[in-house]
Amino acid sequence: MPGQSRVRHDLTAAAVELFLRKGYDETTVDEIAEAAGVARRTFFRHFRTKEDVVFPDHDDCLKRVEQSLADADPTQPPLAAVAVATHLVLAMYTDDPDASVQRYELTRHVTALRDRELIATSQYQRVFTSYLNRRSGGQPHTRLPDEVAAAAVVAAHNHVLRQWLRDGGKDDVHAELDRALAAVDASLGPWLAGRPSSEPTTDDQVVVVIMRRGTPMWRVVQEVETAAAG
Amino acid sequence: MPGQSRVRHDLTAAAVELFLRKGYDETTVDEIAEAAGVARRTFFRHFRTKEDVVFPDHDDCLKRVEQSLADADPTQPPLAAVAVATHLVLAMYTDDPDASVQRYELTRHVTALRDRELIATSQYQRVFTSYLNRRSGGQPHTRLPDEVAAAAVVAAHNHVLRQWLRDGGKDDVHAELDRALAAVDASLGPWLAGRPSSEPTTDDQVVVVIMRRGTPMWRVVQEVETAAAG
The missing domain is CATH 1.10.10.60 (Homeodomain-like)
Structure with missing residues (x-):
């Protein structure tokens, strides 16, 4: 431990x-x-x-999380660094599954403890948000996706953790967390990378792409790029 | 009021x-x-x-939020119903901007109050999650996107609210919330609707996608996926 x-x-x-x-x-x-x-x-x-x-030692864990983010390779995608940090939080529970399951039982019945857990959780979210802000250069327009992504990561972590605790602390919850974070990344990664803006551009020419349903997405992207360049 | x-x-x-x-x-x-x-x-x-x-009357507001979700048109997309409910929460602050700004000042300096606000916030998130669960038929595999989407909506709400409070409670924060929720919806809507995978379909009908030149590629992909799923 x-x-x-x-x-x-x-x-x-x-x-x-x-x-x-x-x-x-x-x-x-x-x-x-x-x-x-x-x-x-x-x-x-x-x-x-x-x-x-x-409670698990959230203060100590928060320090490890901050250190891990401070040491993260700045060339790796920001959400990948956050994922590593998230595993540190999860490890606090998986290091002693029996104690974690007992604690969970307790947290479910005592409101004061549930509130405490919530406040601890919010601190990880704050640290993740501030890391993502740093990585995106602190631009005002990236603050929303940064904040949403941090909340999404924490929600995904809590979801797999809670499921694991309910199931009695069996199974490989770290692998489950990887899958959950990959799904979050697939949905939020593009927005976070500044590629989304659903603002219509000022240029209002129209591109029409006709393809068979079932065309692989890479092929669609290629067609659209060709059409848009033309 | x-x-x-x-x-x-x-x-x-x-x-x-x-x-x-x-x-x-x-x-x-x-x-x-x-x-x-x-x-x-x-x-x-x-x-x-x-x-x-x-504090604003969170108990009362939570009841209004629950009622609004219970009354929501079941044919509208689930995130649209959640968006309406989110505006009810925001209205609690915008109904009296001066009081809200003063309260915010206070919350920033008194930890006990900040914690209380956090706990209130988590209750909205729980209610949103449970509505999304209901709408997606309580399937185990939709629980993760439901939970992540609820967290994302709350994070977006808190982001625009906090920004508005910092700026002294001016401007139309409801319009700002709409923009933020539209961005959340663009990123998470497809996952929530169970359409995330870009697996080619077997059906060979033709799909026609019309878009403005300059539309970001992620948006094109999303449009095509939506069209292909339709």
């Missing part, structure tokens, strides 16, 4: 077990510390609040 | 003014009630907490 000390892990495991058995509101920090065999002040050396204890 | 009583509006205005002048933590409910010329218990008839007072 990279980035997590043993004590931290034991406290989390004890807390999740108590929350599920006794209820979240009914469990005290003292009981958690006792169950993990440490002193109350040790608890507070690792976590600020009772809520913090049941 | 539809759905808001006069007293409610006065309480909000007084609270925002006090929060900005004295600070959020330093302002009490008693002071807010006094500034609005009402009793403390009147405050609590309208709001549960001090946080609630500075």
Whole structure:
């Protein structure tokens, strides 16, 4: 479990077990510390609040995500760098599937915890948006696609993660994430790359292309390019 | 100001003014009630907490959004129905631009309020996702595009709203939202409609595509795919 000390892990495991058995509101920090065999002040050396204890270390993960984006090859497509960072977030859950599944159960029943998870999620989205902004040179007109793409990536991540947690943490969710991100990229990649603008151009000549239904797309593109150049 | 009583509006205005002048933590409910010329218990008839007072009535708006989606014409594209609902959310802010701009200032400085706004936002996203799920017949393979599209719509809404608030609440942000949602639709509409693959079809009917010279190639591809799917 990279980035997590043993004590931290034991406290989390004890807390999740108590929350599920006794209820979240009914469990005290003292009981958690006792169950993990440490002193109350040790608890507070690792976590600020009772809520913090049941979360993966989002602060730590956020730093890894930021570092990964800072180190990303500037010649690779921006969404590819974001995909790598997204796998780091997912790994936080897949490193310990049992704990993640238990935590998910808890999050479903305790609103305060669900809200916390949401806020953590929004921080990744903010970091992704700001990376995409940087990559697109901070142009005002790219801010919308950057922001939409970051939201789409986070939604795709959350979708596959939630599905995996519901299924009990089996299967290769990283491969599933790759497929989901490829689908996002297929839809949003062109817009992000600044190729979309659905603004009509000022030139209003018309091109007519007639082809058989079923013509491969590469052939359509070629025909249109030829016609447009003519 | 539809759905808001006069007293409610006065309480909000007084609270925002006090929060900005004295600070959020330093302002009490008693002071807010006094500034609005009402009793403390009147405050609590309208709001549960001090946080609630500075927010637009998200509960009420969420009901309007759900109703609008329940009433939506089932023959119109799902994203068009979501767009209508999104304008209802935006209208909550544009109904009173000055109050919205002041509230935005506040939200930028008080983390608790920013978090609250985020949680409210996530509720719209959840409602949009569930509408899109319904419209796509709840097939497992449409859940990812549904979820991504809902996130994209909310991100686009938040983007234009934030820009408008930063610019002081001038301009026609509803027209801006239409443009942003059209761009989202252009990118995600085909995926959502289950038409993403550019697999050639077996049918050999002829497709005629007419477009302006200068139309971006991604748009041509989209048109051809739509025509071929039709």
